[in-house]
Amino acid sequence: MKGTIVIALQDLVKNKFGQENWTDILKKSNLPEDNVFYSHYDIDDKIVMTLLQNTCEVLNMTLEQTAEVYGNYWMNEYAPKKYFAFFVRKKTAKEFLLEMNRLHSKITNKIKNARPPKFEFEELEDNKIIMSYYSARNLELIWIGLIKGVGTYFNEDIKIKKLGRSKVELTFS
Ligand code: HEM
Incomplete structure (x- = not known):
């Protein structure tokens, strides 16, 4: 899946729940702490799903709760800035x-x-x-x-x- 999906998750966790939680999510997902995602690259779906699952675990939220927080962040903070042309x-x-x-x-x-x-x-x-x-x-x-x-x-x-x-x-x- 396109990297932007993971970058939004990363920004959400860092900005709303703290950098240390994102570091834990990366570690649990067997990714290096300084891992960099690129918006236009394709990221293996398995990695995206693992990150999502570990986000639920680290933040102690159900997938439904994470999906709601993510949907809200994507639509109200991330996408209006990054993809403003689609909003006008x-x-x-x-x-x-x-x-x-x-x-x-x-x-x-x-x-x-x-x-x-x-x-x-x-x-x-x-x-x-x-x-x-x-x-x-x-x-x-x-x-x-x-x-x-x-x-x-x-x-x-x-x-x-x-x-x-x-x-x-x-x-x-
Ligand atoms: C400006 C708004 C939006 C942008 C720029 C956007 C862009 C994207 C991009 C780039 C992907 C990754 C696709 C891939 O790599 O195959 C994606 C995935 C997805 N988008 Fe959007 N999206 C937007 C809004 C929405 C909205 C409003 C919905 C639902 C009503 C939605 C539903 C989804 C879902 C469910 C996925 C996950 C991939 C899948 O299910 O296969 N998106 N989106």
Whole structure:
């Protein structure tokens, strides 16, 4: 997975939970303490999953809690600075989410091995959509955490109703 995903995790842990926790996570993951990740490089999915799992262990949080904190950090602190171009002109959470296929393929089209997630949308009403998530990585909890982060960014309350493992109904208000 693209290095930026791990850099956001690293920044989140360092800034919100302290450098020593990130050092512990690296050690537990058998990576050197001074390990440097590059945003545009591909990092083996196994390493990403190990780092995520060890983040949960070191911070004593469930994957669901980590996913929520990560989604919030990505959408409200990391991405608006690093990927500001995707945020201009977007006025609502729904509008932003409907762009996610285009954004992910655009941002990964030059990266070797990138396999960005895919989404399917069904618009039920003006403020209600069904969103499905497709990825062999099965990071459903991260997906939900990011949807919540989108709600926070646009200052909207998004009601999330699970319709299946990777299918949700979203109501925007
Ligand atoms: C400006 C906003 C965003 C940017 C720049 C962005 C970019 C990326 C990039 C570069 C990856 C790594 C893909 C790869 O290496 O294959 C990724 C992964 C992912 N993104 Fe986003 N993303 C954004 C917002 C979102 C949002 C709002 C959602 C959910 C609604 C989302 C869902 C995911 C998931 C679940 C993954 C993990 C990979 C997987 O499941 O296969 N992203 N994103």
